[in-house]
Amino acid sequence: MFDILLIATGFIGFAYVGYKDLKTTEFPDWAPYSMIIATVLVKLAQGLAVNNLSVFTASMINGLLLFGIGYILYLVGSWADGDAFVLGALGFLFPLVTGLFSPVYLLPLPLMLISNVFAFGGIYMVVYALALGIKNRWILGELKKDLIRNSKNLMLAILGVSAFAFGSAYLMAGSFGIKPSAALFSIPASFTVYSVFLLLLWGYVKIIDQKIFVKKIPASKLRYGDIPVTMRQLRMPDKGLIRKLRAKGGYIKIKEGVRFTPVFLFAFLFTVVYGDAIYWILKIMGN
Numbered sequence: 001m002f003d004i005l006l007i008a009t010g011f012i013g014f015a016y017v018g019y020k021d022l023k024t025t026e027f028p029d030w031a032p033y034s035m036i037i038a039t040v041l042v043k044l045a046q047g048l049a050v051n052n053l054s055v056f057t058a059s060m061i062n063g064l065l066l067f068g069i070g071y072i073l074y075l076v077g078s079w080a081d082g083d084a085f086v087l088g089a090l091g092f093l094f095p096l097v098t099g100l101f102s103p104v105y106l107l108p109l110p111l112m113l114i115s116n117v118f119a120f121g122g123i124y125m126v127v128y129a130l131a132l133g134i135k136n137r138w139i140l141g142e143l144k145k146d147l148i149r150n151s152k153n154l155m156l157a158i159l160g161v162s163a164f165a166f167g168s169a170y171l172m173a174g175s176f177g178i179k180p181s182a183a184l185f186s187i188p189a190s191f192t193v194y195s196v197f198l199l200l201l202w203g204y205v206k207i208i209d210q211k212i213f214v215k216k217i218p219a220s221k222l223r224y225g226d227i228p229v230t231m232r233q234l235r236m237p238d239k240g241l242i243r244k245l246r247a248k249g250g251y252i253k254i255k256e257g258v259r260f261t262p263v264f265l266f267a268f269l270f271t272v273v274y275g276d277a278i279y280w281i282l283k284i285m286g287n
Contacts (some may be wrong), residue, residue: 002046003098018262032085039092066091103275116267119277161195
C-alpha cells in the first residue's frame with residue numbers, strides 16, 4: 001500500500017509540474033513542496049508500521065543529497081530554483097521497492113537517479129533542439145561557422161576523449177585479465193562517438209541559447225515568469241522588481257530555456273519499472 005501511495009505521489013506530482021512548465025514556463029512552488037512533504041509522511045508511516053526506519057533514513061539522505069546537487073546547479077545558473085526542489089522530490093521518493101516491477105540497480109542509488117534524469121534529459125534536449133532547428137533552418141549555418149572557428153579546439157577535445165576512453169578500457173582489461181579484442185574496444189569507440197555527438201549538440205544548443213532563447217522586449221511588457229539576462233541565477237524576479245523595471249522603461253533582454261521539468265516524469269517511471277538506465281544502455285550495447 002505504501003509503495004502504491006509513493007508511486008501515485010510521484011506520478012501525479014511530476015505530471016503536474018511538467019504540464020505547468022510546458023504550458024506556462026513555470027509551476028507553483030507548492031507542487032514540489034507538497035510532493036516532498038507527502039513522501040516524507042508516507043515513508044515515516046511505512047517505517048513505523050514495520051518497526052524499521054532504515055528506508056525512511058535512506059530516503060532522507062537521497063532527498064537531501066539530490067536537493068543539494070540541484071541547488072548547486074541553480075547557484076551556477078544551470079537551471080531554475082524550482083528544478084532543485086523537483087530533483088529533491090525525486091530523491092525523497094527512493095528507495096521505492098514494489099512487487100509490481102523488478103527494476104535493476106547498477107550504480108549507487110543517488111548516482112543512479114541523477115544519471116537517469118540526465119539520460120532522459122539528453123534525449124529530451126536532442127528532440128527539443130531538433131524541433132527548434134527544423135523551425136529555424138538558419139541555425140545549421142550558424143553551427144557550421146562555429147565549428148570552423150573552433151575546429152582546432154574541437155579536434156583536441158576529440159583526441160583527448162579518445163585517449164581517455166581507449167586508455168581506460170585497456171587498463172581495466174589488464175587489471176581483470178581480459179584480452180584486448182574488437183568487442184572490448186567497441187565500448188570506448190562508442191563512447192568516443194557519443195562524446196563527439198555531445199560536443200556537436202553542445203555547440204548547437206549554445207547557438208539556440210544565444211540566438212533564440214534571448215529576446216528583447218519593452219520593459220512595460222515584462223511579466224512574472226520572464227527572467228532578465230542580467231540575473232545570474234535562473235530565478236523569476238519578484239513583483240517589486242518587476243514594477244521597478246517597468247517604471248525604468250526602455251527595453252530589457254529576457255531569457256527563456258528548455259522546459260526541462262517533463263523529464264522528471266519519464267525518469268521517475270523508468271526508474272520504478274526498469275531501474276538503472278546505464279545498466280540497460282550497457283546491456284543493449286553488449287548485444
